[in-house]
Amino acid sequence: MTNRNLNFKHRVAVVGAGLTLFRSRMLETPQELAWLAAKQALDEAGLTLKDIDCVVIGSAPDAFDGVHMKGEYLAEGAGGIHKPTIRVFVGGATGVFVPIAAWWHVASGLCKRVLAVAEEKMSHAAKPHTQYVFRYIWDPVVEKPLNPNLIWIFAMEMHRYMHKCGVKKEDIALVSVKNKRNACGHPSAQLCMPNITVDDVLKSEVLVWPVQLLDISPTSDGAAAVVLASEEEARRITDTPVWIKGIGWTLDTTHWTNRDLAYPEYVRRAAEMAYRMAGIDNPRKQIDVAEPYDPFDYKELHHMEGLGLAKKCEAPILTREGVTQRDGDLPINPSGGLLGVGNPIAAAGLMKVAEIFWQVRGEAGERQVKKPVYTGLAQAWGDLMQAGTVIVMGI
């Protein structure tokens, strides 16, 4: 890292993005979902599959779609036939990692135009609930025999954060209210709730205390795609390319039990890597809009602090003061995030990248934030509370 050369030969831009609907049960096959998003991204860039040199696929556990070697299976829907196609995987953080991997496909000079596709079909997964898949993500010797549930460990994290920062449930619920309201402007959204209140969140069913039903994102089917191009190609394709200015990711140890649950150190390191590349030294001032990962409402706050967009324990205060609203000084998740738009794991992360792309281009429609956007950030989180992926984009 110390020897990093920051003068890249090839700049990389995003030139098109596409999204399917996010719904709890889609009738399309995983391949069809991938293609719907890919086609939309290609159309937006004015390209066809023939123009694409390489394909990068992102998808979370194979068990969701129920297909072994899911990357091979998805290659067809993602347009990866007779092309170098690869699938990258960092658990829930995969969505933002797809454009990161696509970045070096272009930056290496080996591909000029790359299609990055993320897909997830959770409704296929084991019955009675998708959560069943998460029974097999644990250490097979030490943890699996206890049959833990994913929401349990996030409840621990939420509790720890609330305790350490003295945050009340009411403050955290504000995030859910903001995002589910924001989602009403999003054509793909699964959970648009224009009239939701803090009271609704606090009165919703308790899943694992302190996590309640409206604190958590839904399970979803969906796909997202973006097209990346080298500088020369990007200028040919569009007048308004959105440049990838920084990429960063970090994986913490597998042993989540040893982690500081109140602060995501791995997100901080991932962000530092991206900021160094993008020349950002004061993210709070230099980032105009951000899409941190929000599968739970407390995670948005957690991640804002990890990303340096708020000081430790300051995110709930900024949220209460309205700073993170669409018309605020630092709009957070103007798309509606995972809480509002939905959470088809990998596709949800890439949806955030697509949102930043549209925000920077000023094409986000009624979701467009009030302040001018020059630089935006998307972040995702995954594995055993272990992975952080960050991308910084701008004009």
Place this chain on the structure above:
Amino acid sequence: MRVGIVGVGWFGFQPEVVDYSFREMMFKAAQRAYEDAGGLDPRSEVDAFVSCQEDFWEGISIADEFAPDPVGGAMKSVYTVTGDGLQCVGQAYMMIRSGLFDVVVVESHGKPSDVETLNEVIFTATDPISLRPLGLENVHALAALEARAYMSKFGVAEDHLEAVVEKAHKAGVKNQRAVYASPGKSRSATPVVAEPLREADVAKFVDAAVVVVLASERVAKRYNDTPVWVDGVWWSTEFSSLEFHDWAFPLHAREAADGAYTQAKIADPYKEVDFAEVDNRYSFKELQHIEALRLAPRGTAKDLLADGAFCPGGRLPVNLSGGALAEGVPFEVHGLARLSYAVGVMRGEVKAEVDKAETAVVHSWRGIPTTTSVAAVLRI
């Protein structure tokens, strides 16, 4: 900017590694690779780690959670590619060429001995709507269909497969990792798995882990006096739906090789390549892949093999290691197994019967039912 291999380490290559978990196997291989790279410290000198693995092979959902610790990558940039180990080398190659990374570690591990229902797991990789309802009890039947198509189109007889098997076992005897090498074994005496494939035509599985350290030209000499340069690496997927792919010829291997040759500026591989390590997890695949890699015109590999061209000491030795038939298939490690053997030959650490070992091509296919191949050109 050139990208060099500065360290290689492997562990296992046993039918069943009983004393070590997959994580301990990763650790052992990583330790050896870092030692090979001049005692490189993964905590301070490595920029990123890439792990090649598949969830269903591991029996763990989101198996990439377990990638960082054994290779020294905790709290660093680690990610997983669900592909063959050589595809990870391809990613590392791109990462280093981008200018953002100087040292990237590639890891892959496989423990097939842990899997009780291999046939079912492999079959789960087929299309859930079009193919899976067939409930194939023997996945090798899919390879047998390809074998039939290839053999009838290019006039390949079972004798030719016999020659491939014989060559693999003979060569494998000199490879310390080749646990399945058994020269003198008669192919025709082994039972039929799926016509025309017999047991001797099908590579067995093996437990193994391989770690490779790659570095940019700028820093490579810090870690190794004789880096082996990766001058080209490319991969290709033909068709996910088996029913549409070319049954008689692996177009994916041809496309992958052409990409790698273009990068390495190789115009006539038959003349410019000194030796090759290709996928032979089925005996007929070796002939197919030799042709796909342009080391012989289509349909002629069998004749050139009969003339001894691809044998150790021949004009262009292929699979001096014996390949997967002698070593076994360690899931996604397979490509790295081919690569690490080639690196050993090029560095002169492995005494192999080859006139010149300056340019090599290594290849891996992801096995039934995939149509994905990776090829890399190595130079020293």
